[in-house]
Amino acid sequence: MVDRPDILCIGSVLWDMIGRSASTMRLGSDVPGRIIRIPGGVAMNIAMTLVRFGLRPALLTSLGRDRDGDALIAEAEDMGMETVFAYRSDDLPTDSYMAIEGANGLIAAIADAHSLERAGAKILRPLEDGRLGNAAAPWAGPVALDGNLTAELLREIAGSPLFAAADIRLAPASPSKALRLQALMGHPRTTFYVNLEEAGLLCNTVFDSSGAAARALVARGAARALVTDGGRETTEAAGDRVLGRRPPEVLVTRVTGAGDTFMAAHIAAELRGSAPEAALEAALDAAATYVSGDTPQ
Numbered sequence: 672m673v674d675r676p677d678i679l680c681i682g683s684v685l686w687d688m689i690g691r692s693a694s695t696m697r698l699g700s701d702v703p704g705r706i707i708r709i710p711g712g713v714a715m716n717i718a719m720t721l722v723r724f725g726l727r728p729a730l731l732t733s734l735g736r737d738r739d740g741d742a743l744i745a746e747a748e749d750m751g752m753e754t755v756f757a758y759r760s761d762d763l764p765t766d767s768y769m770a771i772e773g774a775n776g777l778i779a780a781i782a783d784a785h786s787l788e789r790a791g792a793k794i795l796r797p798l799e800d801g802r803l804g805n806a807a808a809p810w811a812g813p814v815a816l817d818g819n820l821t822a823e824l825l826r827e828i829a830g831s832p833l834f835a836a837a838d839i840r841l842a843p844a845s846p847s848k849a850l851r852l853q854a855l856m857g858h859p860r861t862t863f864y865v866n867l868e869e870a871g872l873l874c875n876t877v878f879d880s881s882g883a884a885a886r887a888l889v890a891r892g893a894a895r896a897l898v899t900d901g902g903r904e905t906t907e908a909a910g911d912r913v914l915g916r917r918p919p920e921v922l923v924t925r926v927t928g929a930g931d932t933f934m935a936a937h938i939a940a941e942l943r944g945s946a947p948e949a950a951l952e953a954a955l956d957a958a959a960t961y962v963s964g965d966t967p968q
């Protein structure tokens with residue numbers, strides 16, 4: 672018997688290959704550095720952060736029946752995630768992502784999430800075959816949904832009875848995939864977690880504050896939007912309700928992963944029953960602690 676997970680993480684679970692160099696890099700650079708392979712993909716990154724906040728996430732993703740897939744399953748199990756609902760494909764390989772980071776930041780990255788895209792709705796089977804729900808009694812808990820899914824599958828999810836009772840928390844995968852999230856505009860139970868740039872992409876403009884961005888997302892049909900803006904004010908908007916809070920002032924030692932930390936801490940606080948103000952403050956506190964480097968990565 673499988674215990675009911677606290678939350679479903681739906682989307683990319685893959686291997687990140689990250690090449691890092693202390694040199695400033697440009698097109699054509701060939702420099703010494705380090706290359707590491709770590710679990711990644713937006714759904715996996717969110718799941719890893721949710722585990723840090725004491726939740727047990729289940730992964731709904733596509734993995735090959737290959738060594739890379741087996742190794743990812745083992746890593747996820749070790750971290751305390753539920754992996755039995757992951758779709759294992761006989762013919763599609765496990766996905767991967769490759770990034771080059773220089774002293775001057777991310778130089779370039781390629782996300783090969785083709786297997787996830789080709790698997791399509793197969794990753795959602797546990798939501799309809801009774802293991803996690805079915806059309807008559809759909810999953811009624813939280814779902815972290817990742818913008819690596821194709822726009823077509825996201826549109827299908829938006830109209831599906833399988834998600835009619837779900838509390839959807841949506842996260843973008845990359846600026847180039849931000850527009851895919853538009854499929855969930857108008858969905859009555861979807862919360863968008865985006866930064867200021869992603870909010871601008873979704874609204875086809877450039878915002879100068881999270882308040883303007885969150886209000887604009889709601890005007891475009893988002894049931895709820897949380898817009899972060901680094902060390903500047905974060906805003907939550909839902910219907911007519913707008914809540915803005917400034918993050919605590921801290922000395923920043925790392926930034927990558929701040930958005931995931933904010934989202935996971937906010938979800939965890941709400942699942943504990945916190946009111947909007949307390950949940951937002953808990954998420955900002957957790958993200959501030961994270962960016963100031965007080966917690967292990």
Ligand SMILES: Nc1ncnc2c1ncn2[C@@H]1O[C@H](COP(=O)(O)OP(=O)(O)OP(=O)(O)O)[C@@H](O)[C@H]1O
Nearest residue numbers: 866899900901902918926927928929930933955958
């Ligand atoms: N300089 C900072 N001071 C305090 N908190 C910060 C700072 N930068 C980021 N944070 C915290 O992290 C949250 C998310 O930051 P940001 O808006 O940069 O997200 P992001 O761009 O999605 O991050 P990521 O680097 O993970 O992609 C902020 O709302 C804030 O709570």
Ligand SMILES: O=c1[nH]cc([C@@H]2O[C@H](CO)[C@@H](O)[C@H]2O)c(=O)[nH]1
Nearest residue numbers: 683687711712713768782844845
């Ligand atoms: O298109 C995508 N780009 C990046 C990611 C993931 O985000 C992290 C980097 O920002 C990294 O873990 C990568 O796998 C993804 O899943 N899809």
